[in-house]
Amino acid sequence: MPNIERRDFLKLVGAGSVGVGAGFYLRESIKHPMEHLIPHVVAPEDFSTGIDTWYNTVCSMCAAGCGISVRTREGRVKKIEGNPSHPVSQGRLCALGQAGPQVLYNPDRLTGPLMQTGERGSGAFAQITWDEGLSKVADRLDLLRAAERGNRVCLLSQGVRGHLAQLFERFVDQLGSERLLHYDFDHPHTLYAANQRFFGEQRLPYYDLKNTRYLLSFGADYLGSWISPVHHSLGFGHSRQGRPDVRGRFVQIEPRMSLSGAAADEWIAARPGTEGLLALAVAHHILSKGYYQGADRADWIAVLAGYTTTEVAAQTGVPAETIVRLADAFAQTQPSLAIGGGSAGNHSNGVDTLVAVNALNYLVGNLGKAGGLVFNPEPAGPTTHPHQASYRTMLEFVEDARRGNIEVLIVNGTNPVFTLPSAAGFAEALAEIPLIVSLSSFLDETTALADVILPSHTYLESWGDDFPEPGVGFPVGAVSQPVASPLYDTRATGDIILGLAQRLDMNDVLPWSSMEDCIKDGWRQIHERGGGDVRTESFESFWRAVLTAGVWGEETHRESTFTLDKSVIAGIGVQAPEFSGASDDYPFILHPYLSTTLHDGRAANLPWLQELPDPMTSVVYGSWVEMNPVTAKGLGLTEGDLVDIESPHGRIRAPVYVYPAIMPDVIAMPIGQGHAEYGRYARNRGVNPIEILSPQMEPQTGSLASSATRVKITATGRRAELVKTGGNSRDLGRNIVQTTGAGQHSANLNSIPITVIPS
Amino acid sequence: MPTETNDLQYADVHRDVIRSIVETGPQYYIALGTAFGVTLLCFFFPWSYQLYYGIGAAGMNHPGVWGTYLASFIFWIGLSHSGTLLSCVLHLTHSTWRKAMYRSAEAMTLFSLMVAATFVMVHVGRPWFIHWALPYPNQMEMWPNFRSPLLFDVMAIGTYITGSSIFIYMGSIPDFAAVRDRTTGWRNNMYALLSMGWRGTDREWHRLHWAYTFLAVLIIPLAVSVHSIVSWDFAMSIVPALHQTIFAPYFVVGAIYSGTAGIVTVMFVLRKYMDFGQYITKVHFDNLGKLLLVLSLIWTYINGIELFTGWFSGASSEHEALRYKLFGYYAPLYWEMIAFCAVAPLLCISSRFRTSFVPMLILSIAINIGMYTERFLIVGTSLSRQYLPDAWGVYVPSLVEISIIVGSLALFVTLFLVFVKIVPSVSMYEVKETMDAPKPEPVASPEGSPA
Amino acid sequence: MSLLDRFTDGWRKYRKPGYYEEFDYHWAMTIDLDKCTGCEACVTACQAENNLPIVGEKAFAEGREMKWIRIERYWEGEYPDVKLRFIPMLCQQCDSAPCETVCPVSATYHNQDGLNTQIYNRCIGTRSCAVYCPYEVRYFNWNDHQWDAPLEQQLNPDVTVREKGVMEKCTFCIQRIRQAKDHAKDDGRRRVRDGEVQPACVQTCPANALVFGDRKDPNSQVSRSMNDPRAYRVLEELNTDPSVVYLKKVDAKG
Ligand SMILES: Nc1nc2c(c(=O)[nH]1)N[C@H]1C(S)=C(S)[C@@H](COP(=O)(O)OP(=O)(O)OC[C@H]3O[C@@H](n4cnc5c(=O)[nH]c(N)nc54)[C@H](O)[C@@H]3O)O[C@H]1N2
Ligand SMILES: Nc1nc2c(c(=O)[nH]1)N[C@H]1C(S)=C(S)[C@@H](COP(=O)(O)OP(=O)(O)OC[C@H]3O[C@@H](n4cnc5c(=O)[nH]c(N)nc54)[C@H](O)[C@@H]3O)O[C@H]1N2
Numbered sequence A: 001m002p003n004i005e006r007r008d009f010l011k012l013v014g015a016g017s018v019g020v021g022a023g024f025y026l027r028e029s030i031k032h033p034m035e036h037l038i039p040h041v042v043a044p045e046d047f048s049t050g051i052d053t054w055y056n057t058v059c060s061m062c063a064a065g066c067g068i069s070v071r072t073r074e075g076r077v078k079k080i081e082g083n084p085s086h087p088v089s090q091g092r093l094c095a096l097g098q099a100g101p102q103v104l105y106n107p108d109r110l111t112g113p114l115m116q117t118g119e120r121g122s123g124a125f126a127q128i129t130w131d132e133g134l135s136k137v138a139d140r141l142d143l144l145r146a147a148e149r150g151n152r153v154c155l156l157s158q159g160v161r162g163h164l165a166q167l168f169e170r171f172v173d174q175l176g177s178e179r180l181l182h183y184d185f186d187h188p189h190t191l192y193a194a195n196q197r198f199f200g201e202q203r204l205p206y207y208d209l210k211n212t213r214y215l216l217s218f219g220a221d222y223l224g225s226w227i228s229p230v231h232h233s234l235g236f237g238h239s240r241q242g243r244p245d246v247r248g249r250f251v252q253i254e255p256r257m258s259l260s261g262a263a264a265d266e267w268i269a270a271r272p273g274t275e276g277l278l279a280l281a282v283a284h285h286i287l288s289k290g291y292y293q294g295a296d297r298a299d300w301i302a303v304l305a306g307y308t309t310t311e312v313a314a315q316t317g318v319p320a321e322t323i324v325r326l327a328d329a330f331a332q333t334q335p336s337l338a339i340g341g342g343s344a345g346n347h348s349n350g351v352d353t354l355v356a357v358n359a360l361n362y363l364v365g366n367l368g369k370a371g372g373l374v375f376n377p378e379p380a381g382p383t384t385h386p387h388q389a390s391y392r393t394m395l396e397f398v399e400d401a402r403r404g405n406i407e408v409l410i411v412n413g414t415n416p417v418f419t420l421p422s423a424a425g426f427a428e429a430l431a432e433i434p435l436i437v438s439l440s441s442f443l444d445e446t447t448a449l450a451d452v453i454l455p456s457h458t459y460l461e462s463w464g465d466d467f468p469e470p471g472v473g474f475p476v477g478a479v480s481q482p483v484a485s486p487l488y489d490t491r492a493t494g495d496i497i498l499g500l501a502q503r504l505d506m507n508d509v510l511p512w513s514s515m516e517d518c519i520k521d522g523w524r525q526i527h528e529r530g531g532g533d534v535r536t537e538s539f540e541s542f543w544r545a546v547l548t549a550g551v552w553g554e555e556t557h558r559e560s561t562f563t564l565d566k567s568v569i570a571g572i573g574v575q576a577p578e579f580s581g582a583s584d585d586y587p588f589i590l591h592p593y594l595s596t597t598l599h600d601g602r603a604a605n606l607p608w609l610q611e612l613p614d615p616m617t618s619v620v621y622g623s624w625v626e627m628n629p630v631t632a633k634g635l636g637l638t639e640g641d642l643v644d645i646e647s648p649h650g651r652i653r654a655p656v657y658v659y660p661a662i663m664p665d666v667i668a669m670p671i672g673q674g675h676a677e678y679g680r681y682a683r684n685r686g687v688n689p690i691e692i693l694s695p696q697m698e699p700q701t702g703s704l705a706s707s708a709t710r711v712k713i714t715a716t717g718r719r720a721e722l723v724k725t726g727g728n729s730r731d732l733g734r735n736i737v738q739t740t741g742a743g744q745h746s747a748n749l750n751s752i753p754i755t756v757i758p759s
Numbered sequence B: 001m002p003t004e005t006n007d008l009q010y011a012d013v014h015r016d017v018i019r020s021i022v023e024t025g026p027q028y029y030i031a032l033g034t035a036f037g038v039t040l041l042c043f044f045f046p047w048s049y050q051l052y053y054g055i056g057a058a059g060m061n062h063p064g065v066w067g068t069y070l071a072s073f074i075f076w077i078g079l080s081h082s083g084t085l086l087s088c089v090l091h092l093t094h095s096t097w098r099k100a101m102y103r104s105a106e107a108m109t110l111f112s113l114m115v116a117a118t119f120v121m122v123h124v125g126r127p128w129f130i131h132w133a134l135p136y137p138n139q140m141e142m143w144p145n146f147r148s149p150l151l152f153d154v155m156a157i158g159t160y161i162t163g164s165s166i167f168i169y170m171g172s173i174p175d176f177a178a179v180r181d182r183t184t185g186w187r188n189n190m191y192a193l194l195s196m197g198w199r200g201t202d203r204e205w206h207r208l209h210w211a212y213t214f215l216a217v218l219i220i221p222l223a224v225s226v227h228s229i230v231s232w233d234f235a236m237s238i239v240p241a242l243h244q245t246i247f248a249p250y251f252v253v254g255a256i257y258s259g260t261a262g263i264v265t266v267m268f269v270l271r272k273y274m275d276f277g278q279y280i281t282k283v284h285f286d287n288l289g290k291l292l293l294v295l296s297l298i299w300t301y302i303n304g305i306e307l308f309t310g311w312f313s314g315a316s317s318e319h320e321a322l323r324y325k326l327f328g329y330y331a332p333l334y335w336e337m338i339a340f341c342a343v344a345p346l347l348c349i350s351s352r353f354r355t356s357f358v359p360m361l362i363l364s365i366a367i368n369i370g371m372y373t374e375r376f377l378i379v380g381t382s383l384s385r386q387y388l389p390d391a392w393g394v395y396v397p398s399l400v401e402i403s404i405i406v407g408s409l410a411l412f413v414t415l416f417l418v419f420v421k422i423v424p425s426v427s428m429y430e431v432k433e434t435m436d437a438p439k440p441e442p443v444a445s446p447e448g449s450p451a
Numbered sequence C: 001m002s003l004l005d006r007f008t009d010g011w012r013k014y015r016k017p018g019y020y021e022e023f024d025y026h027w028a029m030t031i032d033l034d035k036c037t038g039c040e041a042c043v044t045a046c047q048a049e050n051n052l053p054i055v056g057e058k059a060f061a062e063g064r065e066m067k068w069i070r071i072e073r074y075w076e077g078e079y080p081d082v083k084l085r086f087i088p089m090l091c092q093q094c095d096s097a098p099c100e101t102v103c104p105v106s107a108t109y110h111n112q113d114g115l116n117t118q119i120y121n122r123c124i125g126t127r128s129c130a131v132y133c134p135y136e137v138r139y140f141n142w143n144d145h146q147w148d149a150p151l152e153q154q155l156n157p158d159v160t161v162r163e164k165g166v167m168e169k170c171t172f173c174i175q176r177i178r179q180a181k182d183h184a185k186d187d188g189r190r191r192v193r194d195g196e197v198q199p200a201c202v203q204t205c206p207a208n209a210l211v212f213g214d215r216k217d218p219n220s221q222v223s224r225s226m227n228d229p230r231a232y233r234v235l236e237e238l239n240t241d242p243s244v245v246y247l248k249k250v251d252a253k254g
């Protein structure tokens, strides 16, 4: 053994340590970290996830009636998904539907019955018991009924369907009143009227987007807020890329690009209120080109004579060539479908416009056909629309209230103080009503004026049922069941009504002890009638099956034949729209639209939706006014400049958003913000454009022509930065959203080979 | 040899330097008190708030996830160069003019590194787990990620801080001994410990010189590597305008540049307030001025290259980053930086300017403001404009951040003030090396003089 | 093999094609831009599923929103020939993820399912991963978040609530994958069936624009969808090798 000196030994030890250390780090450094990490994102083997309980029920966030499956854990609602068995939602949901848990767990819910102790609107409430609350109301109702003044009671509700609607009817009837009003800002009155006129039925048909190849939409934001967005989106997706070799084409005609306009292959701006003229010009071209060969051809030619493409082009601002192109494509691509609604129906000529749209479907043979417009059979249960109150009805109610003809008003879930223009004088009229009772779950603007608040459960705590309108070509029924035990001292709306009924001895017509009973009874009748998926077993097993599935469908389809009365053809024609306000004083047409995220304002108290960027502008937490870049430049305005928007009926203030896809003489504002009440998330945020709408009506239905208000814009010189996510809205040629030509299935396209490793 | 020192005797050097340690006037206490107070108020207080509230106390956001804390980190790391680095280079090239100033320059390195390290703590979201970035054996069997440039950073800075500490400490041993021999009481004990029994034998001197030179050779590449690696934190990303091969030399040059400017500032202060006028002279300022001029030219050249490569790439993302830097939201800062770091230093062409103390002070401060701006812009502009235009955004520093930046300066000053009372801030023995041989001294120091 | 070869080999091992051969799954998603309507149902679904907080108006204005999936919007053309294009942007689960290499503490790494996972309790909050991610889909917890009572009752018990100072991002709903694997094991199956696991965004998408699944199974929906001629990947030129594949929007002009 060689002689190793102490020094050399130390050196060797030093070098060795360094070497070992370096080697060790080297070894560690080449290891995949997963060999070391057992993070809780992937829980350890012995950690088992909890067990979910799922309940099927119905979404009540809008009128579409999607079926939902609610995931619960230990009695708490965790997540809402679409119910895959429900034909309307097919396992899908919109953002509003997703936000359901925040209705249930909203920190601003009313937790028990209250009585106004101060002046109305003072916000001074005292807690009372249910017994006190119910008795107070029942006593008053009893007095009125005894004095034969039952008609002075009004039940004003949001649109409800199913057996709750029936309960309302019977209850009001028993009081001796005819005043059962369902008021919703977004109810498509003109669409119902147009269908009544053209098809002879007060019922919506099924729009078969799924199978269509060509869709002409006149103002209907079918993907965002119109009738049944989830179902339409499903249809849209399928039509676009769900079938081999066929890709549906979508055309959107509207003055301001909506979500559906953005999704469309072509967006066409027609002057507000001229959509019907455009439809008739398309019809004119269809006839003149001989696409329509029906027996009543001559009648059509006669009635459409005045709507040549050139004339209409001048009125609508849409070039004649475009109209011709649309008409050719619409007639030649089969099946095609024309739908109309939204802003197109909210003009003085709304019904005529939508009748003209129906005529298009008739002329190219889209009626009763897959991919076209399919007629729905009778719904399986009660629906709402017979009682749907138009703007005119609400004005009559206001007049009655002013005259002192309304002594008790029971409000349920609707918020007219917010959703009626201030010109209607609704809030003032309430002052003349001696007793106002609200059944709302939240302290909204209308509820804040109530004397007695008997707060309802949210939809996730109550029994109910629903018969979606429109159906999906066949009738659908769904049962809504409580998925969580009530959070607070609230009661289901039906149970509150039944509670009053019991106190008023209405047991013979309203014999149920609870809403659950009532629903079950109703479904017993459906079971007895037979039909549907579940038909053989006892009621109990049928009931269990319906509760488990959450939905029940009756595979009955209507006959598709349809004959058009000559008188209907003779009545076809669209007048120029009327606007309120002189165009000199009020140069812009106000286009208010339902917010995709907040709907008509009902979702403004849900923080998820307040913080959900508006799909088109990415703005959150506020209001804005959209204008064309040219208009903005002309007025010297840029994004964030605060402007006053003034109509003959009021003035509001909002920051400018320069919107590339809106007509230069139109300005648009989302509806949904501007709440004075309605909880911490909604209060004092943005403005409500409904407030300044002119009381212009569509004369046949008396519905509000909400797109017919003229306004002027004045700069305030102040600014309010919009809160939004979007940075730069142009992609600067970076090809982030890549596109391909229409013939994408052809072979000359570069495809990316993606290696799939066989297992 | 600097003529001003010619009439100085060895004993004068000892007297002057030791006086600066032992004799403490009220001025010093006021300065220290102020610096420490500002550190507490502007640095530790807002930082505590940030620890409690979260990084949200700063103005950072999405996509501006990095901000002034990281900019400050680079700035202080940068400032640390030229201290030790310059000292090493000058030591190896036998530049005698270095001798009077290198000690404080090296101290600057050390304290800048310390401040930089605190900025790492201020920057991260959970500083209480910062030790996870260190490779130490642990029962979790978890190692840091050796592929991460941030980890290279930890290693490089760790090594640099160790190397610089040893370097400055080693160089101070004879001076500690000198102070030990001229003090009593607790000071004597402290310096006895610090001087590690230095007796001034030949063998000791020989070893000191050998080790000192060895370390100097070692530290030069280390210093270059440190700022190269810091630059890789950015350059190894694929962020437009950050993903550039020029970044390593760019950062190193920038670091030496700001460090040199920092030395000028410190020299001025020492000269003025510690009565070192006879040691820190026009010669130093003249030489540092020349150095600044050369560095500014290189820096300007690299800046031009950076713009050119961005333009030459032909990529929309690089072009936008370029456009944004020159004309975007932060553009005024960019032009301020150009004015301070590319244009103003051209004054150093004039030797009269170089030898004027106050103008040089102003220039050195301007350069460091410009260099801070540079670091801020590297972070700020690049993150604001990345690949997806929809995700663009702007980041504006918050009050907390600004306060912490100011406080960090005070922290640096505090550390420096403590330093000058402990370590002889002018290297006595090396200054003496530059002086003429001693004339016979009537009064000898009691325990024998070092060297 | 020389030491250097072994070293580089180990270093690159899991980035090479074929790395996933030895494992059971390689999760992937396709997003059909021709179907996506920009409705943002996916955004809310993710928020609900993954305990994403509400940051409030002020923080939102400061650019501190928390959305693991966001819809980017790009306008094209000028009025009247103007189009708005939407593109959902979420973590692309890059097989060659730049965010992973930079994390000093390995708080984000690739697991054997091909997922870019984020380990909250390991993260020290350097935010470098967010800088390195070219898709800007990493979101940082600038502060602790609040759920106004009783909103916290909705929180998903299978998902961590993140504290201040940590980074987070889309996980492909890893908790659901885990649950599906558990179910498969309980049923005595070795593998999860195609379609058995759906992330929240995929599950809710009303236009059916999102498809999720295992790309190792050549017959899975997602494999077939990835082989669509319209398939492309965003910022492909950066070589991040994403597991999210987009299908081009069809631009049927005229
Ligand atoms: N899954 C699960 N994990 C848990 C808990 C749970 O409920 N479920 N509970 C948690 C709680 S509250 C606790 S306190 C911990 C307990 O965790 P541990 O401390 O691990 O408890 P045990 O497993 O009970 O005991 C530990 C060991 O001590 C041995 N032992 C018994 N008596 C003696 C003795 O006199 N001397 C010595 N040297 N050893 C002895 C036992 O044989 C056993 O192997 O677990 C925690 N972890
Ligand atoms: N046989 C046996 N006995 C033991 C031991 C043992 O090893 N063996 N270990 C002993 C030890 S070390 C311990 S610590 C004790 C533990 O004994 P305990 O404290 O009784 O612990 P657990 O039984 O695990 O849980 C108590 C209850 O708390 C409920 N709970 C869970 N979360 C919450 C919450 O958030 N709020 C409320 N209010 N309740 C909640 C659970 O559902 C459960 O019903 O047992 C002791 N006894």
Ligand code: SF4
Pocket (backbone or CB within 6 Å): A059, A060, A061, A062, A063, A064, A065, A066, A089, A092, A093, A094, A095, A096, A097, A098, A228, A229, A230
């Ligand atoms: S469309 Fe949306 S809000 Fe309306 S019912 Fe369906 S899920 Fe609910």
Ligand code: SF4
Pocket (backbone or CB within 6 Å): C035, C036, C037, C038, C039, C040, C041, C042, C043, C071, C088, C204, C205, C206, C207, C208, C209, C210
């Ligand atoms: S839910 Fe589907 S359609 Fe809607 S934005 Fe998300 S990906 Fe697009």
Ligand code: SF4
Pocket (backbone or CB within 6 Å): C090, C091, C092, C093, C094, C097, C098, C099, C100, C116, C132, C133, C134, C135, C136, C137, C138, C169, C240
């Ligand atoms: S998208 Fe970003 S966060 Fe996701 S894996 Fe890729 S680099 Fe990482």
Ligand code: SF4
Pocket (backbone or CB within 6 Å): C102, C103, C104, C105, C106, C107, C108, C122, C123, C124, C125, C126, C127, C128, C129, C130, C166, C167
């Ligand atoms: S923020 Fe967290 S995950 Fe990201 S790099 Fe830093 S430590 Fe890693």
Ligand code: SF4
Pocket (backbone or CB within 6 Å): C045, C046, C047, C049, C050, C068, C069, C090, C169, C170, C171, C172, C173, C199, C200, C201, C202
């Ligand atoms: S996959 Fe899961 S975590 Fe990722 S965006 Fe979708 S819902 Fe969110």
